[in-house]
Amino acid sequence: MENLRVLLVDDETELVETLAERLELRGIAARAVTSGEDALRLLLDQDFDVVLLDVKMPGISGLDVLKLIRRQRPRTQVILITGHGSAEDGESGVRDGAFDYVMKPIDIDTLVGKMKAAARKARGLVRP
């Protein structure tokens, strides 16, 4: 898939920046921010296929950000990041409209696979 654009949202700066770098190496245009507020602000101006969103963040939580994205950018797909033992949060997010969820520590190949699937859905290549 060409020009895949993703937004990474996690309060752990090192994590999102490293992840963004790894995705760039795989040909995915990744932008990293460290709060829900920054993510929402960026989404007002830019279009992303996929948002990788941490569930637990200081300030506005990942699940609240998800709801706002679903309202403002219904075509943008959201993949949630949850910690171990918090699968319930991920499943809850999926019920609220997230495309899928991944658990920390993140397996990059799994993540890329899910992002591509989400992007196809975002671009209308796959019927919902």
Next chain:
Amino acid sequence: MESIDKQKPEAEGEEVLLGPDKPDDLGPQGRFSYRRIWRHTILLTLTVSLAPLVLMTVMNYHQYQKALTAEMIHPTSLILSNSKRSLEFFLAERLSALRLVLYDKSPNDLCDRDRLERALRSVNTSFGGFIDLGLIDQNGGQCGYVGPYELTGKDYKGQDWFREVSLRGDYVSDVFMGYRGVPHFVIAVRQDHDDGSFHVLRATVGADTLSHHSVSLDLKPTSDSFIINLDGVLQTKSRFNGEFLETCKIPVPPYRSESQVVEQRDADGAPYILGYAYVARSPFILMMVKRREDLLTNWLALRGDLLGFLLASIVLITIVVIWSSTLMVNRIRRADMRRAEFVHNMEYTSKMASLGRLAAGVAHEINNPLAIINEKAGLMHDLVGLSGEFPQKERFLKNIAAITKSVDRCSAVTHRLLGFAKRMDVALEPIDVEELLKEVLSFLGKEAEYRNIHIEFHVEEKIPSIESDRGQLQQVFLNIINNAVAAVDKGGRIDLWIENTREGQVRVRIMDDGHGISKENLKKIFEPFFTTKKEYGTGLGLSITYGIVQKLGGSIDVESEVGKGTTFTIVLPLKATRF
């Protein structure tokens, strides 16, 4: 998890510790001995129950004894007095008969044999018992005599009886055999004349007349009555106290003017009742001997009843007191056990919940740095992979792989920690028992590995998954397997069986070849606070295990033999009880 709480003191023997939140319930050493309470309760109750009973019985005993003894002895005394008076009257009557003869006839008339013989017939007709009659002058010469022997002219001057009758005026002799070899006694009276001279009329009386007085007493076959003289010689026949005219076995009792009844003991120490009466103006003593048992039959029967009642009451009261005390103390003990179990379950649950929250926090905190390390390692791997060949490339990739592997291991630890935290939530879910046991073993695997303990699974085919609480079941198996690991020596063996029961339940058997548990300890193994781990055990692990299995609707059993090992058997229903 025997070592969760190391603060709690251990229980020993019969002593069980109550909840530490109830210091008022504790003994001086912080322990509560139900056996001591049981003993004190029995002792106190028996004392307050039996003391009045024994006291009343002793008082009644003495009162009855006094009253009945008096009541029984009084008739004996009365009979004896009557017999004494009767014999005294008999002798007085015979002496009076002789006096009448003397006053009725002159000495010269009585020296005439025919007249004396008429006089003998006359007194025998009126009174009876006379064998002969003889008239003796003041010089002791017998001037007249009628009887079976020719004693006319016999001189009695030097004889004791003649001196005595000369002085006293009358005389009654002891019983003796005499010339004829027939037992008899002599009576004599003196008649004084105006000129200062006197005559004595002497008569012989058959001793059988005395026997009538002694045997007339109402006697039982075990009793005896007889007459002795002042020297203790038997004057009549006796059943048990010697032959006629021999010395009586019973010593002569001290003189009393009235009849007496006294209690004495024979040579063998056996008690008997002796009644005696000195017969006035004679050498005779009326004796009556009765066995104490005969005399006191009614009293002894009553005494038997009293003692029987006392004994039966003591036995009955003791049984009831012991039974009720045992019941009461056992109920208190069970209630205390339940309370202690409840309190410690609550404490345990609270502690585990705190531990769970702590574990969850730690896991989350570790998880984020882990994720970063993982991503950094991944990035390094990507960069090295994309770069061209360089001398240490393979070593870089190998080290990055080692970092990633370590991250996975840490991730597994945080996963288990979070899983442990989730056990605090009670929830039923489908569980593969084998998988669950293996998960539990992963906690203890390292220790088993270090100590070279061989753990083997034996899983029957077609074991269904059960619906139960995963966390609680993990707790159960963790406790038991942890104990098994602690019990076996280095190089020991633990076998785990998972089987189907006929009732459609799942049975898990955990068998070790460790030290085993003694029979005495085995009885208490599920009791709270019972532990053999003196220094670090709380005695809660197996009691909590027991409680969890019960709550999940299952059952737990244990078999053990010292030196051979222990087997725990847990049977779980396909669907646990929801609690």
